[in-house]
Amino acid sequence: MMSNITVCARFRPLSAKERKDSCDSICISSIDSESFIFKDEKDECTYSFDKVFYEESMQADVFEFLALPIVKDAVKGVNGTIITYGQTGAGKTYSVEGPSILECDVQKKGLLPRVVDGLFECIKSADESTKYTIKLSMVEIYMEKVRDLLDLTKDNIQIKENKEQEILLSGVTEITISGPEGALQSLSDGIVNRAVGETQLDYCTPFTEMNVGSSRSHCIYILTVQLESTTDKRVKTGKVILVDLAGSEKVEKTGAEGKVLEESKTINKSLSALGNVINALTCGPSTRSSHIPFRDSKLTRILQDALGGNSRTALLCCCSPSASNASETLSTIRFGMRAKHIKASPLVSRREEKHAKKHGDITPTKDESCDRIL
């Protein structure tokens, strides 16, 4: 059984502080584009991933390997999910957004704006028998509550499951985007609404003081491509879901107190739930226990389709190469290694939505009118 999950590791360059503190000592050395050696005081071990991106890697390389196949599938009606995992300061948000979502330097643009560009590019070159509509939703999971980043009044979105066992975000805002520029502006507005805090950690001090806002939430971007056949009016959808997870550092190490401690515990709990789901899934569909604990956290519940086999999934394990972060880097590598062994079921066939009514009416049925299907 082939795995539907692609797992990559990405090592960012040493930060100025790491360079100073650890005198350029790094805990990994490259073997090739799929393997590296990890070394700490105790051990030395070789790890292999589907792809390893080293510090000199370009944002475009990461996009092409990890996200482009998912983008190409989405415009055919197949769902895909891209998840970034790693400690605070490891490069998750840099990989997803770039230095900023409105980054002008084309080389530095992150996965998200590239996915948007890619989707519009693909539909431009598609044949004329299909009419495409692209929609955007953005939510974050903060303190186990799902908040709508495009409408902050919706601060406790419920996760539901429909008869076809698809996961729904009840009442979430969905905006139709007509081109990359409009999409970027909406994304930028939503990103401003993210819950951010400053983790007081020496070891994850970011590169520049400009980016001290380490995320305290999991952020989920959902781009839905609706395909309507111009001949028989059939409608189907393909989604690209991008997940920028909150930092995976252990709560004991953060020295956090009060609200920050509570946030860290909630983050650790949901990431543990993600780890438990991955562990339960690594047995493969034939031998796996029938209970996969998707319901243990909002994160795993929302990612149920992605991890359970209804989606093509890519995991980017973001790491610092610094010896001073070796234990967190090892923990991220191990998480990725476990995920690599998920034996997902083959992709389910695309969800063929109901026949659109005459005159191209594709209005959802009443039950679904305000639910986003993940």
Ligand code: ADP
């Ligand atoms: P995270 O989201 O994992 O907490 P960030 O993406 O915010 O971490 O990265 C922390 C800092 O490191 C930021 O200042 C970011 O610009 C920088 N950085 C991360 N990855 C890279 C990279 N591949 N190349 C250059 N700078 C990077």
Ligand code: MG
């Ligand atoms: Mg971040």
